[in-house]
Amino acid sequence: MYSLKQIAEITGSAFEGKINHSVNFFLTDSRNLVNPDDVVFVAIKSGKNDGHKYIEELIEQGVKSFWIQKNSFDAQKVNKDVSFVISEDPLKALQNLAIYHRKQFKIPVIGITGSNGKTSVKEWLYQLLKADYSICRSPKSFNSQLGVPLSILNLNETHTLGIFEAGISMPGEMDILQEIIQPTIGIITSIGSAHDEGFESREQKIREKLKLVRDCKRVIVNGLTSEFIPELIRAKTILLSKYDEADYKIISEGETLILKSSNKEETYKIPFNDEISILNISTCIALLKELGKDAVIQERLPLLQPVALRLEIRNGIHNSLLINDYYNSDLDSLKLAFNFLQQQNRRLHKAIIISDIEQSGVPDNKLYKEIASLVSHNKIDVVVGIGKKISLYRTFFKADSAFFESTNDFVRQFNNISYRFSNSTVLLKGARSFGFESIANLLQLKSHDTVFEINLNKLTDNVNYYRSILKPEVKLMCMVKAMGYGGGGSELAKTLQHIGVNYLAVAYADEGVELRQSQISLPIMVMSPETEAFEDIINYRLEPEIYSVKSLTDFIRKLDQLGVSEAYPVHIKIDTGMHRLGFEKKDIVELLKVLKANPHVRVQSVFSHLAGSDNPSLDEFSKQQITIFYEVAEMLNRELDYKFIKHICNSGAISRFKNAHFDMVRLGIGMHGIGVNAEEQKKLQNVSILKTKISQIKNVNKGETVGYNRMGKADENIKIATIPIGYADGFSRLLGNGNFGVFINGKYCKTIGNICMDMCMIDVTSVNCREGDEVIIFETTPQLQDMASAMKTITYEVLTSVSGRVKRVYVQE
Numbered sequence: 144m145y146s147l148k149q150i151a152e153i154t155g156s157a158f159e160g161k162i163n164h165s166v167n168f169f170l171t172d173s174r175n176l177v178n179p180d181d182v183v184f185v186a187i188k189s190g191k192n193d194g195h196k197y198i199e200e201l202i203e204q205g206v207k208s209f210w211i212q213k214n215s216f217d218a219q220k221v222n223k224d225v226s227f228v229i230s231e232d233p234l235k236a237l238q239n240l241a242i243y244h245r246k247q248f249k250i251p252v253i254g255i256t257g258s259n260g261k262t263s264v265k266e267w268l269y270q271l272l273k274a275d276y277s278i279c280r281s282p283k284s285f286n287s288q289l290g291v292p293l294s295i296l297n298l299n300e301t302h303t304l305g306i307f308e309a310g311i312s313m314p315g316e317m318d319i320l321q322e323i324i325q326p327t328i329g330i331i332t333s334i335g336s337a338h339d340e341g342f343e344s345r346e347q348k349i350r351e352k353l354k355l356v357r358d359c360k361r362v363i364v365n366g367l368t369s370e371f372i373p374e375l376i377r378a379k380t381i382l383l384s385k386y387d388e389a390d391y392k393i394i395s396e397g398e399t400l401i402l403k404s405s406n407k408e409e410t411y412k413i414p415f416n417d418e419i420s421i422l423n424i425s426t427c428i429a430l431l432k433e434l435g436k437d438a439v440i441q442e443r444l445p446l447l448q449p450v451a452l453r454l455e456i457r458n459g460i461h462n463s464l465l466i467n468d469y470y471n472s473d474l475d476s477l478k479l480a481f482n483f484l485q486q487q488n489r490r491l492h493k494a495i496i497i498s499d500i501e502q503s504g505v506p507d508n509k510l511y512k513e514i515a516s517l518v519s520h521n522k523i524d525v526v527v528g529i530g531k532k533i534s535l536y537r538t539f540f541k542a543d544s545a546f547f548e549s550t551n552d553f554v555r556q557f558n559n560i561s562y563r564f565s566n567s568t569v570l571l572k573g574a575r576s577f578g579f580e581s582i583a584n585l586l587q588l589k590s591h592d593t594v595f596e597i598n599l600n601k602l603t604d605n606v607n608y609y610r611s612i613l614k615p616e617v618k619l620m621c622m623v624k625a626m627g628y629g630g631g632g633s634e635l636a637k638t639l640q641h642i643g644v645n646y647l648a649v650a651y652a653d654e655g656v657e658l659r660q661s662q663i664s665l666p667i668m669v670m671s672p673e674t675e676a677f678e679d680i681i682n683y684r685l686e687p688e689i690y691s692v693k694s695l696t697d698f699i700r701k702l703d704q705l706g707v708s709e710a711y712p713v714h715i716k717i718d719t720g721m722h723r724l725g726f727e728k729k730d731i732v733e734l735l736k737v738l739k740a741n742p743h744v745r746v747q748s749v750f751s752h753l754a755g756s757d758n759p760s761l762d763e764f765s766k767q768q769i770t771i772f773y774e775v776a777e778m779l780n781r782e783l784d785y786k787f788i789k790h791i792c793n794s795g796a797i798s799r800f801k802n803a804h805f806d807m808v809r810l811g812i813g814m815h816g817i818g819v820n821a822e823e824q825k826k827l828q829n830v831s832i833l834k835t836k837i838s839q840i841k842n843v844n845k846g847e848t849v850g851y852n853r854m855g856k857a858d859e860n861i862k863i864a865t866i867p868i869g870y871a872d873g874f875s876r877l878l879g880n881g882n883f884g885v886f887i888n889g890k891y892c893k894t895i896g897n898i899c900m901d902m903c904m905i906d907v908t909s910v911n912c913r914e915g916d917e918v919i920i921f922e923t924t925p926q927l928q929d930m931a932s933a934m935k936t937i938t939y940e941v942l943t944s945v946s947g948r949v950k951r952v953y954v955q956e
Contacts, residue, residue, distance in 0.1 A: 160226025
């Protein structure tokens, strides 16, 4: 715990305020506030946001300590007992505080960098060493210029080992991370293509990453050849690879891993045999040997569990929403899970099922008192504790909480308690040894094996890419029509609301009503407002697109019928050449006449739609549309005595027509990872994965046929797999008879025969697979584009065609 004056003194900053508050936690995202009592909000400015905007809101929520940038906020205007640390650069000052904090500890610290496997290696080392050490480690993937100092500041006097990640995206970043972490042992995982665009060459990126380990006593490197390792570092390096020059040559044979050195071979039984896991496990073995833990390696390796790097949202029984996070059980991951839970405000009630937290390094009474405090501050309605330790401290929790000594006890009594989870968002948070999979199976709504998985982190990253193109004053409207382009409108809207977009847009009123019922408070534009839906639009405070004098007068009539006298917001659509909906230039005089006569209608925005913004051959037409739009908007601007928002850019235009951003842009397919060209595509991530499982495998003899109308013919003996996806799920009949293929265990497998309503058949003759194996329909943008091409359509249609009966699963890394 530091006081604000100590922080100011350590970082060379100023202190202003009446009270020298003490600080235990450093908050950098205002949406993640849990307990305002001993937290300092660090207001950081970036190209995407400015933390100073949220200070007044946080003061109202009870926060009393702030770390701000000089000349960015007037601290003297705050009259309450609020105090400030004032720095030239709060991020740099926070890093300096972390450097000071790290120097207070003389414990072994492991620093991990690389392109792939950092988090997996860190989490597996934690699993392998937690019985021997009290470990402080990076929460999840906190490895950035901000994440690393926040991780280091978690170190306290109870810890006997630190394990921290360091990730970089450009030259120079590792210098400060090395000074913050000050590792005594370094680990370099495999170097891949991630962030290549930030460096002149792969060699430069390797040199930058090696800066982390320059002062280490020992370095473990996996996957690099010795030519990339400077002589001074090579002298203290344990090199692992599949090549003979390595100190340990990696040889894998099924579930057996062999590490071969110059004088012996060591054999290990491992629980995973994919190539990435083999590399990561061999790194962990080398580290344990370095720490003198040879005797426990063989015993502990088979107990390794998969590393869960994400939370999953699934639909549950009794109209519940289930958040699965039962592979991580410690205080840091619990706080992150609570932050995620707060975003999922679709259901008013919140529940948690939590197990004992194992080997936290914190005395049990202090640990469970803090957990109870977190539960209270997050306003959890239903608490279920599972385990002997948490049950022992049940008095810390609210009186009606339920406790069970084991998962089996809970499962046996589930029918008597299941009603308590109705209409709730339920967080599952359990240590691996408690086997919460059985609880998830009880709570999860059952459906067939086909799943449409939406990654909310990638959605956020894509939105932030487009934000980086915009000037700070330009607003962002996100399109969540058609079930959010297939991804589920309300769940995507919750994420978009959480990350602070300005507007949402839907096609029809019922989509907007669903968002309001899901606790979405952002302004919502309805782009196809039917007259019959005007009452719902008004009752749910939705904002209609107005595209003709008739639609305007009809809406005004409904306002009058409902007695609405305030200035109701509407959005005026201008037809600049697409000729779909909208006012033409000749209609503006009449439009203005109606608007002026009805002051209880107010123009919130004026907008138009570009017909070919993603097509360079239509650029002249697009520029003509922009010119017409500007002229019409100025006509309205001159005649109306108030300002309104102007917008014309859709996803395709945001990066191609930056001079036409006006006051707001509309983002649709771009946030799902579909770029306007190859250059932009490199900066985006595909958000969705459509996948299923093999239902059955059959051998088909030469001359036999497969499927309806015997369209699939076996020219030789083949093996086929039936998978539970068909044209009723959005897997079009056009994809049958070898016109498209899916991926099974990394191999491309073509369809055979006609696509059925609920299933289809795949030729798996050349693939080693079993019933129950995962089948990827698409998971990358090229695969999605290939599917669209085979369907003779565009990616929009592929995404929006995924049937509502296909289960949506939302994940957050």
